Amino acid sequence: MKARIAGLMLLGIVLAISSPAFLTVTNLLNVLRQASLIFLLASGLTLVILTAGLDLSIGANLGLSACLVGFAIKSTGSIPLGIAAGLACGITIGVVNGLMITLLRLPPFIATYGMLWMVYGINYWAMAGNTIYGFPAEFRAIGSGYALGIPIPVLLMAACLIVGGVFTRYTTVGHEIYAIGANAEVARLSGIPVRSRLILVYTLSGAMAGLAGVVYLARLNSAEAGIGDPLLLPAIAAVLIGGTSLFGGVGSLSGAWIGAVILTLVLNGMNLRAISGNWQPLITGVILLLAAAVDTAARKRNEARA
Amino acid sequence: MGNPRPPLRIPGIAYLLAVLVVFFTVFGTRFASAPNLLNVGTQSSILLLLALPMTLIIMTEGLDLSMGAVMGLSGVVLAMLLVKGTSLPAAFAMALGVGTIFGIANGLLVVALEMPPFVATLGMLGVAEGIALVLTDGQSVVGIGSALPAVYSNRWLGIPFSIVVAVLAYAAFHYFLYHTRAGTYVFALGGNREALILAGVPANRYHVFIYLLGGLMAGMGAFLLTGRMSGGHPTAAIGMEFDAVVAVIIGGTKLERGDGWLPGSVLGVLTVGVLKNGLNVMAVPSSLQIASIGLLVIVALLMDSLRGNS
Numbered sequence: 001m002k003a004r005i006a007g008l009m010l011l012g013i014v015l016a017i018s019s020p021a022f023l024t025v026t027n028l029l030n031v032l033r034q035a036s037l038i039f040l041l042a043s044g045l046t047l048v049i050l051t052a053g054l055d056l057s058i059g060a061n062l063g064l065s066a067c068l069v070g071f072a073i074k075s076t077g078s079i080p081l082g083i084a085a086g087l088a089c090g091i092t093i094g095v096v097n098g099l100m101i102t103l104l105r106l107p108p109f110i111a112t113y114g115m116l117w118m119v120y121g122i123n124y125w126a127m128a129g130n131t132i133y134g135f136p137a138e139f140r141a142i143g144s145g146y147a148l149g150i151p152i153p154v155l156l157m158a159a160c161l162i163v164g165g166v167f168t169r170y171t172t173v174g175h176e177i178y179a180i181g182a183n184a185e186v187a188r189l190s191g192i193p194v195r196s197r198l199i200l201v202y203t204l205s206g207a208m209a210g211l212a213g214v215v216y217l218a219r220l221n222s223a224e225a226g227i228g229d230p231l232l233l234p235a236i237a238a239v240l241i242g243g244t245s246l247f248g249g250v251g252s253l254s255g256a257w258i259g260a261v262i263l264t265l266v267l268n269g270m271n272l273r274a275i276s277g278n279w280q281p282l283i284t285g286v287i288l289l290l291a292a293a294v295d296t297a298a299r300k301r302n303e304a305r306a
Numbered sequence: 307m308g309n310p311r312p313p314l315r316i317p318g319i320a321y322l323l324a325v326l327v328v329f330f331t332v333f334g335t336r337f338a339s340a341p342n343l344l345n346v347g348t349q350s351s352i353l354l355l356l357a358l359p360m361t362l363i364i365m366t367e368g369l370d371l372s373m374g375a376v377m378g379l380s381g382v383v384l385a386m387l388l389v390k391g392t393s394l395p396a397a398f399a400m401a402l403g404v405g406t407i408f409g410i411a412n413g414l415l416v417v418a419l420e421m422p423p424f425v426a427t428l429g430m431l432g433v434a435e436g437i438a439l440v441l442t443d444g445q446s447v448v449g450i451g452s453a454l455p456a457v458y459s460n461r462w463l464g465i466p467f468s469i470v471v472a473v474l475a476y477a478a479f480h481y482f483l484y485h486t487r488a489g490t491y492v493f494a495l496g497g498n499r500e501a502l503i504l505a506g507v508p509a510n511r512y513h514v515f516i517y518l519l520g521g522l523m524a525g526m527g528a529f530l531l532t533g534r535m536s537g538g539h540p541t542a543a544i545g546m547e548f549d550a551v552v553a554v555i556i557g558g559t560k561l562e563r564g565d566g567w568l569p570g571s572v573l574g575v576l577t578v579g580v581l582k583n584g585l586n587v588m589a590v591p592s593s594l595q596i597a598s599i600g601l602l603v604i605v606a607l608l609m610d611s612l613r614g615n616s
Contacts (some may be wrong), residue, residue: 106607107561113551114603114607115604116600117545117548117599118597118600118604119600121597122594122597123593125591125597128591233429233431247422276440278439278444279436279440282440286433289421289430292421293415296419297419
């Protein structure tokens with residue numbers, strides 16, 4: 001964790017020197033606001049990866065949830081109903097993932113990979129190439145408004161970080177999630193209800209994707225079928241940069257937060273230097289691979305020591 | 307001494323394929339016509355090129371999520387070189403080279419660095435798609451001349467060029483897996499890697515080679531894809547790796563235990579092809595076809611795990 005904080009500081013110093021616009025309150029709040037979207041997705045995914053699982057469906061889930069929110073608000077005019085529809089969509093997809101992985105014992109990456117393309121197909125079919133745009137100001141405030149001078153998505157991120165941090169660090173269920181990732185068989189033998197805990201983490205992952213969909217839609221003010229597709233890679237990268245191990249049992253939500261901020265700084269820095277958005281998948285892919293390489297190397301070292 | 311033979315079994319997938327064919331023949335009026343069936347074959351040929359190496363990769367407990375993106379990148383490179391006036395053989399060699407480099411990189415990440423395959427190849431997906439986007443600025447590459455489309459539209463005894471390529475590729479993979487010593491090692495890599503190493507076989511080298519084949523075949527597929535589209539597009543093949551994974555899994559190859567079945571992958575590819583084409587004939591939108599493929603793999607895995615439990 002120290003190395004990550006040092007890396008974050010170093011990145012901050014480099015950016016501050018290279019661009020005077022960087023160290024302004026406006027820009028820093030802007031970075032945090034951009035990071036909040038990735039963090040919301042990454043936080044649910046962190047819980048899943050802590051159990052040595054994976055959820056490849058979160059990007060598609062975000063897309064479908066956001067479109068559903070848009071559709072519900074447009075057709076009923078009710079903002080709470082729209083938000084509820086988005087969260088319900090995210091949660092439903094998460095529950096189905098959890099059931100496929102526990103009751104049907106499908107490997108997580110295949111089950112959620114199948115789910116990705118199912119949700120993707122349904123969303124593209126339902127949207128039929130259309131865009132839903134132009135939402136009431138009260139709804140848009142969720143994505144672009146301020147409370148106490150702080151962007152609302154940043155407050156949401158802080159709330160998630162605190163609630164999630166307490167949950168993983170100080171509750172029995174949180175500890176059980178780590179135990180399952182460290183060794184599912186031992187966890188089962190020591191009486192942890194592995195199945196229901198796994199269903200819980202995939203449900204939370206789906207719920208966070210739904211919430212991220214609400215926030216993203218409120219920020220963009222327009223929904224089309226593909227909006228979630230480019231977000232899967234950054235979310236996984238943020239989790240791995242944050243030191244959560246793909247092999248389960250090791251990691252934290254605060255790490256995912258640092259990962260989301262580091263990733264955003266890199267992408268934001270490219271933005272400030274007017275580098276085309278076409279570079280984004282390449283840079284994200286390289287960062288993902290580097291983080292995964294560090295993770296696997298650390299695991300090998302630990303095995304050699306043991 | 308023989309390699310593990312392709313077992314003589316009638317798998318569930320064959321029944322499913324038969325049911326689909328009967329269903330679409332009855333309910334899709336234009337399905338069972340000779341031109342349409344050739345169409346199914348043509349559409350399935352690119353998918354088979356990916357499904358063949360994907361079978362070997364999955365039976366060694368791996369996965370290659372980058373194949374679609376790598377095929378897209380190879381296609382873009384091929385198309386851009388043709389636009390510049392490079393000769394077709396040289397441009398094709400470059401496309402194969404690009405695919406091979408990505409295949410080797412995948413293999414090294416998985417084998418040398420021991421990275422989980424789905425994350426390693428997901429990262430490479432981003433890299434390949436990213437390079438293709440940067441090279442083309444996100445635009446289609448058009449004006450590739452007539453040389454490649456001319457080769458693509460060739461027929462041999464009335465059979466479209468792409469089907470001939472797919473059949474030859476299958477023959478090569480079948481021979482490799484079931485009739486060479488290296489093929490035996492592929493079975494052992496998934497099932498009993500330890501024994502292989504004890505026997506003094508350079509297991510890692512063979513393991514990387516399997517991923518290399520994945521990249522190489524993606525480059526090969528790029529040739530057919532570019533011929534079919536008469537151009538290149540950076541994201542044209544994104545998601546095709548999913549169809550390949552589905553075809554391999556419903557074809558009976560297991561995600562563990564070194565249990566692969568190449569003829570099953572052909573049935574899997576045909577099932578995916580028939581399903582997509584049949585739904586197309588019945589005017590079901592392509593987005594719902596994608597959703598149905600997602601459902602198909604989960605149903606297949608479900609049937610498989612039920613059989614395993616009983």
